[in-house]
Amino acid sequence: MTMRRVFSGIQPTADSFHLGNYLGAVRQWVDLQDSRDAIYSVVDMHAITMPYDPETLRRRTKVAAAQLFAAGLDPERCILFAQSQVPEHAELCWILSCLTGFGEANRMTQFKDKSAKGGAEASSVGLFTYPILQAADILLYHADEVPVGEDQRQHLELSRTLAQRFNHRFGKTFTVPAPYILPAVSKITDLQDPTAKMSKSSSSPQGIIDLLDEPAAIRRKINRAVTDAESVVRVDDDAKPGVTNLLRIYAALSGDPAGDIAARYGDAGYGGFKKDLGNLVADTFAPIRERTAKLLDDGDTLDRLLADGARRAGAIAKQTMAEVRDKCGFPPAILAFYSERSRLFGHCPRLLICNRTLLANHTDRGTIQYSRAGNVSEAPVFPLEA
Numbered sequence: 001m002t003m004r005r006v007f008s009g010i011q012p013t014a015d016s017f018h019l020g021n022y023l024g025a026v027r028q029w030v031d032l033q034d035s036r037d038a039i040y041s042v043v044d045m046h047a048i049t050m051p052y053d054p055e056t057l058r059r060r061t062k063v064a065a066a067q068l069f070a071a072g073l074d075p076e077r078c079i080l081f082a083q084s085q086v087p088e089h090a091e092l093c094w095i096l097s098c099l100t101g102f103g104e105a106n107r108m109t110q111f112k113d114k115s116a117k118g119g120a121e122a123s124s125v126g127l128f129t130y131p132i133l134q135a136a137d138i139l140l141y142h143a144d145e146v147p148v149g150e151d152q153r154q155h156l157e158l159s160r161t162l163a164q165r166f167n168h169r170f171g172k173t174f175t176v177p178a179p180y181i182l183p184a185v186s187k188i189t190d191l192q193d194p195t196a197k198m199s200k201s202s203s204s205p206q207g208i209i210d211l212l213d214e215p216a217a218i219r220r221k222i223n224r225a226v227t228d229a230e231s232v233v234r235v236d237d238d239a240k241p242g243v244t245n246l247l248r249i250y251a252a253l254s255g256d257p258a259g260d261i262a263a264r265y266g267d268a269g270y271g272g273f274k275k276d277l278g279n280l281v282a283d284t285f286a287p288i289r290e291r292t293a294k295l296l297d298d299g300d301t302l303d304r305l306l307a308d309g310a311r312r313a314g315a316i317a318k319q320t321m322a323e324v325r326d327k328c329g330f331p332p333a334i335l336a337f338y339s340e341r342s343r344l345f346g347h348c349p350r351l352l353i354c355n356r357t358l359l360a361n362h363t364d365r366g367t368i369q370y371s372r373a374g375n376v377s378e379a380p381v382f383p384l385e386a
């Protein structure tokens with residue numbers, strides 16, 4: 001039996017991931033490597049939908065990848081790549097954009113939230129169409145499931161709608177992806193405002209715990225987390241959102257049920273509870289922080305790991321796009337520009353590009369042959385040098 005496939009992405013928009021990213025997404029990514037065919041991406045193209053600095057983005061993409069490997073992603077058991085290194089994401093995004101209604105895109109609440117700050121007029125069109133790029137990310141890989149936090153649910157609904165719409169209009173092509181959301185960790189809240197999501201764009205430094213924070217900073221932030229005037233540790237989302245959030249974090253990291261933890265501390269006040277939780281978070285993150293620093297010290301290895309991930313992801317994405325292009329009524333993509341003098345193709349006259357529906361074979365005539373459903377056709381490839 002083939003394994004179900006998962007795909008997920010994370011934006012490199014900060015110098016560190018935070019506890020919400022870790023519990024809501026990254027930890028599931030690590031766990032799912034064993035039971036699923038797992039593909040993950042640092043979605044750097046999503047990170048340019050807001051004003052940004054190219055050098056900062058370049059650095060953060062690497063820091064993001066390093067943190068993911070340090071947290072337990074294993075290139076032998078999953079594919080991890082930078083989105084911009086697989087250009088098919090942008091290509092499919094355009095095709096899906098042409099299937100998305102303006103009103104449909106306009107209903108995405110995250111655009112409303114993010115554009116509210118500077119006003120919709122000042123927001124980029126990229127920020128508006130961002131959920132369509134997200135749909136392209138997922139559909140390119142025929143993902144069955146998408147491990148994310150609660151805030152991504154609406155975007156996943158759009159991905160499902162677009163998959164179904166494409167399939168209906170052009171014939172079965174895409175897998176309709178299901179969300180993989182664990183309710184206990186799907187919305188970790190801000191330590192200073194426990195009714196709001198912990199968020200890299202809106203939380204204050206005291207409200208957010210970064211994966212790369214120093215252990216002392218982690219303990220201090222937990223110690224100062226907003227709770228309530230009672231001194232009883234118990235789960236109660238409405239009356240005690242701060243304590244409940246801390247209990248959820250504790251339960252997720254220790255593996256103990258929240259009720260058992262609450263019973264352990266009872267009405268002894270919050271001091272001991274917060275101290276133990278601070279140590280637990282600090283001890284969980286310290287080794288990840290150390291491994292991240294080591295990986296970043298060896299930038300060449302990190303680049304090589306990402307390039308290898310892009311090669312593997314790109315092979316799948318190309319297959320999907322060959323089918324999509326054909327169904328949309330486009331001619332096959334020119335998959336190879338060859339150079340008579342280039343060593344690569346010069347010594348490899350028969351370039352085979354195998355797709356599910358397309359088998360391309362580089363001929364001596366400056367064409368590629370491809371077969372679809374048993375019929376052989378030829379398409380031109382263009383020499384780079386005359």
Ligand code: TYM
Binds near residue numbers: 026137146150188
């Ligand atoms: P991003 O980069 O904002 O967040 C990455 C992941 O972390 C989860 N998350 C949280 N989970 C629980 N509690 C929180 N406070 C919390 N904050 C963030 C997010 O739900 C997410 O799973 N649009 C996506 C990135 C993306 C993507 C994709 C995801 C692009 N393409 C394809 C899945 C599939 C985003 O901005 O996530």
